[in-house]
Amino acid sequence: MAVVQGHRIHWGASLESGFGVEVSSVSGQRPYRLQMGWPKCMCPGCCRIYHVTEPSEGEREAYTVGPSGQREAYTTEASGQQVVYTTDHNDQREVPKEEKPMSRLIVFLGSTRDGRNGTRVATHLVNLLKERKHAVTVFDPLKMPFELLRQPLHFMPDQSAAPQWLRDANAEIAAADGFVVVTPEYNCSLPPALVNMLDHFPPASFQHRPVGIACYSLGPFGGMRAAAFARPHLSELGLVSIPAQFTVPTVTQSYSADGQPQNERIENNAARLVTELSWYVDALKAARAAGVPN
Structure with a gap:
């Protein structure tokens, strides 16, 4: 289990298809379900969004890709790259956008x-x-x-x-x-x-x-x-x-x-x-x- 921005991340088996995780708040009252790295929120209100990756060392990490704030991920206009901010304010990672099919x-x-x-x-x-x-x-x-x-x-x-x-x-x-x-x-x-x-x-x-x-x-x-x-x-x-x-x-x-x-x-x-x-x-x-x- 890992904690990211006040949420517990439970790594587990498939949910409906593919790899999935369950995310719950610290209080355990508001569960979230992420499938294939993207959310299917099961609650109204303070929903956060996560992007899930698995490093080569085998340690799983979760990064916020959320709706706002310093830690959200976004696509920059200049470089066309997606910049992912982790809970560490100094950790910025470049994640290439998926290339469009060749015309x-x-x-x-x-x-x-x-x-x-x-x-x-x-x-x-x-x-x-x-x-x-x-x-x-x-x-x-x-x-x-x-x-x-x-x-x-x-x-x-x-x-x-x-x-x-x-x-x-x-x-x-x-x-x-x-x-x-x-x-x-x-x-x-x-x-x-x-x-x-x-x-x-x-x-x-x-x-x-x-x-x-x-x-x-x-x-x-x-x-x-x-x-x-x-x-x-x-x-x-x-x-x-x-x-x-x-x-x-x-x-x-x-x-x-x-x-x-x-x-x-x-x-x-x-x-x-x-x-x-x-x-x-x-x-x-x-x-x-x-x-x-x-």
Whole structure:
């Protein structure tokens, strides 16, 4: 038995499931029950909350995680760490927050031309997304066997007859949390390879997920007209096009051949796209978990 902040902690067997402890006040009149380290209070009034740990030496300790006061635990805004205060005012311990599950993103490349420059932009964005702890897959129409579209997957009477790679790609899209489209501008519009690739898949696989647009060109306007055409097309697939747009003019001067940005403006704008997309990924993932409209 141990005493923490005026309460007796009785270490014992399972209560309803898992490891549990019973906590009672010094007077023994107000019992508490903690299960899996968190409380199920059985009394009204002066309830305290506890976080239970078991040190490697085998000595069990209990720390207050309680509602207020110097000894409560809280999550700091700056470090994102949970600071636990024990009954010793000088004992402060850093307890890492549980890491959120890694989000899955897909980057669509839009060009199949010889000497294409989209890989420069995509390489930089993929690196930034991975720094944010996203799992990233690249859909490249030059490396994936997309044929000229005759019938999209969702129009096929028997989808099991579709090529396995196409069904696997659709499953990846349906499991993704967000997307990035990297597109050049062809004749004041979107490149055919990009539209052909996207249109193979059912809108239901894309719905209620965010997409960021990165556009580029050899000239000074950065493919802005392609981005303008991309937004309604992506919306028709059920995607949420985020406000931030990454526009890359004079792409061969803005990026080295291996995808390294060559000026601060490009670095800042790419980071802005990734930051905003990450916010929308988290927000819409939570919204989908709560339920989507029929």
